[in-house]
Every structure is written in structure tokens, then in C-alpha cells.
Amino acid sequence: MTGFLALRGLEKRFPNGTFAVAGVDLDVAEGELVALLGPSGCGKTTTLRCIAGFEDPTAGTIELAGRRIDTLPPNRRAATMVFQGYALFPHLSVWENVAYGLRVRRVDAGSLRDRVAAALALVGLAGLGDRRPEQLSGGQQQRVALARALVLEPRLLLFDEPLSNLDAKLREQMRLEIRALQQRAGITSVYVTHDQAEAMTLSDRIAVMSEGRIVQLGTPRQIYDEPATRFVADFIGHANFVSGIVRGILGPGSLDVEVLGRVRLVSAAAATYREGDAVVVLIRPEEVRLVTDDRDAVPATVLRVGFLGSSAIYQLQLAGDEVLATVPMERGVSLHSQGSRVGVLVSDAALRAFAG
Ligand SMILES: Nc1ncnc2c1ncn2[C@@H]1O[C@H](COP(=O)(O)OP(=O)(O)O)[C@@H](O)[C@H]1O
Ligand SMILES: [Mg+2]
Structure with missing residues (x-):
């Protein structure tokens, strides 16, 4: 069955010859969160950037909701990247950080106000719109980054190691928060990480990658209990x-x-x-x-x-x-x-x- 997000034969070969993505097939169901998990350099980010439209695949297709998107510019793909919290604009208030993408899209003032308020409420920052990012904790900054993506009402959220700059304790807490939020918002998501514990806590399914390919796709339980290869067994737990x-x-x-x-x-x-x-x-x-x-x-x-x-x-x-x-x-x-x-x-x- 074709997924809500469907990658078919996706390949990316860089001009220098690096074969970063070497034939990826993946179906993600509507509302599902799938993690791309693997060691550094295995092609996770490149796969995600192809979906977002920041890289042109050298072969293969990408469909979202039954429509080819790989031929569309990034801003017409209904897919939004969630960056690390530190990518916020430091000179803008929390409110303006979240509103930014809507202003770029020339959303009218009334619905802009409603959507920013709803996004801040969703991430639990309703009262903090006037603060500047530096006046927030690391976890709160990450939630602003999430609100900034959610406010655009994307059909697909793309995460690239969003928690890697937080300390261990906060990272564990944010995993659970992101998972709860993603489920509440019901947004189909692809989450890139090299951290197996993060992938296990967050995901409906995990795609374990090695050298530009998916070596196993399954629930966290399947991947842990029935690893398909020695590489997967060694990488997980x-x-x-x-x-x-x-x-x-x-x-x-x-x-x-x-x-x-x-x-x-x-x-x-x-x-x-x-x-x-x-x-x-x-x-x-x-x-x-x-x-x-x-x-x-x-x-x-x-x-x-x-x-x-x-x-x-x-x-x-x-x-x-x-x-x-x-x-x-x-x-x-x-x-x-x-x-x-x-x-x-x-x-x-x-x-x-x-x-x-
Ligand atoms: N713009 C680029 N030009 C050339 N090689 C690249 C480029 N981006 C990434 N690569 C290479 O492609 C491979 C996969 O990289 P990447 O997708 O960033 O891996 P990951 O996110 O899993 O760490 C690596 O060997 C990396 O060095
Ligand atoms: Mg990466």
C-alpha cells in the first residue's frame, strides 16, 4: 500500500561522487511518526532534505497525499522542517518568531493572531509571547521552534536531530513532549536521529539506515527484539x-x-x-x-x-x-x-x- 508519504527508489549522488542516499523506499502512514536512525554519515539528513526540497534527488520519486512533490519548490510541499531551538531569531519576541512564517505568507492579521495564539497554546507557552528567546530555558526555546513549524499547519513535519544541543535530562523530557504534541496535532512526521533511545521513545516505527539504505523498518519492539542484521542488533541498545x-x-x-x-x-x-x-x-x-x-x-x-x-x-x-x-x-x-x-x-x- 502506498503511504501518505511515499519515497520510491530515492537516490542522491552529490557532484563529488558521494552516494549519500542509495535507493530508499519508505511509506509513512497519515499521522505516523517514523524515525530515520543510523550512524553519522548514513544519509539521514540528505533523505530529509530531499523530502523538504532542499536537495534535488538524482533518482526516485516522493509523493505526499497522493501527489508528486519532488518536482515542487520547498514552499509548495506542505512539509516543514523543525530546526533546533537555537535557530530562533534572537531579536524577535517569541510571538514574532512564531508569526514570522505567516507574515512571509501574507496571512491576514486576524487569522495570524488566532493561529499564533493556538500554536503557542499547543506547545504550552501561551503566556510567554512577549519574551525574547534568550529569556527562555532550552526546552522552552525548542517548544517555540516547534510552534513555529506547527503554525504553518503543515501536512508533514520533518525533524533533524532537534534535541542534540540539549543536556541529557532535558532531552529525555523533550522526547516525550514532542511525541505527545505530534500525536495531539496528528501530523505525519519524519524524525532524523542517531540516538537510538530517542528513536525508541518517539516513534511508531523506526527505519534503521546504513550507507544510504534502509536496512530494517519496524516498530521499536521489532527492531529491538528481532534485529534483521548484526549491524541493527549492535546499533540498537x-x-x-x-x-x-x-x-x-x-x-x-x-x-x-x-x-x-x-x-x-x-x-x-x-x-x-x-x-x-x-x-x-x-x-x-x-x-x-x-x-x-x-x-x-x-x-x-x-x-x-x-x-x-x-x-x-x-x-x-x-x-x-x-x-x-x-x-x-x-x-x-x-x-x-x-x-x-x-x-x-x-x-x-x-x-x-x-x-x-
Ligand atoms: N552537500 C554535500 N556534498 C557532498 N557530500 C555530502 C553533502 N552533504 C552530505 N554529504 C555526504 O553524504 C553522506 C550522508 O550525509 P548525511 O545525509 O548528512 O548523513 P547523516 O545525516 O546520516 O549524518 C556523508 O558521507 C556526507 O559527507
Ligand atoms: Mg545528519
């Missing part, structure tokens, strides 16, 4: 990889693998596997349980231990593999000390194999 050997092929996506001392039934990313193949097996740190008196446990040595407040992090030596484990803290329960011997339990369901 923390990943341990231990070595395994295929001992049986049970069907598509299901293998018997000898790993952590015995043969286990594990899920497998799409690939061709044969008995005897070496594979790498993903274990998330929170799936590792530490025990002291269980015969089934794999013996391990604590190399390092750190106390994080709500959890503890262990670096463990397990036969030939080093593994990180995060363990929730309970009041009164003491940590295993460095050098101590522990047992490790991981349920088979938590394991996922990738071609080695």
Missing part, C-alpha cells in the same frame, strides 16, 4: 555477541545452536545456514541472570562490577566470551565482587543468531 555453532536447521528463522555450553533452540536472522556453520549469537545484557546455586548455569567470573543505582552492570568472562550483564538492584541485596565465580542463566528465547 547494548548487544553481547557470543560464538555458536549450528547443530540443526528447524525451519526459517529457527535453529539449534550450540552456544553457552549446550545446544539451544534460537531464533535466527534471515540467511542461509548449514549444520556446522559458525554463527554469532546476540544476548541483551538485561537477559543475563546471575545465580549462585544452579546446576544448569554457565560458570563465569566477574571481571568488573559497577553500581548504577537502579541496576548494576557486570562484565563477565564466560569461557571464551566476555559478556555484559545488567541486573536490577534490590535494596539489601549485595553485589558479586570482582573475581568471584557466578553462574549465568540466559533463556533460549532471548538468543538470536546471525550468520558468522
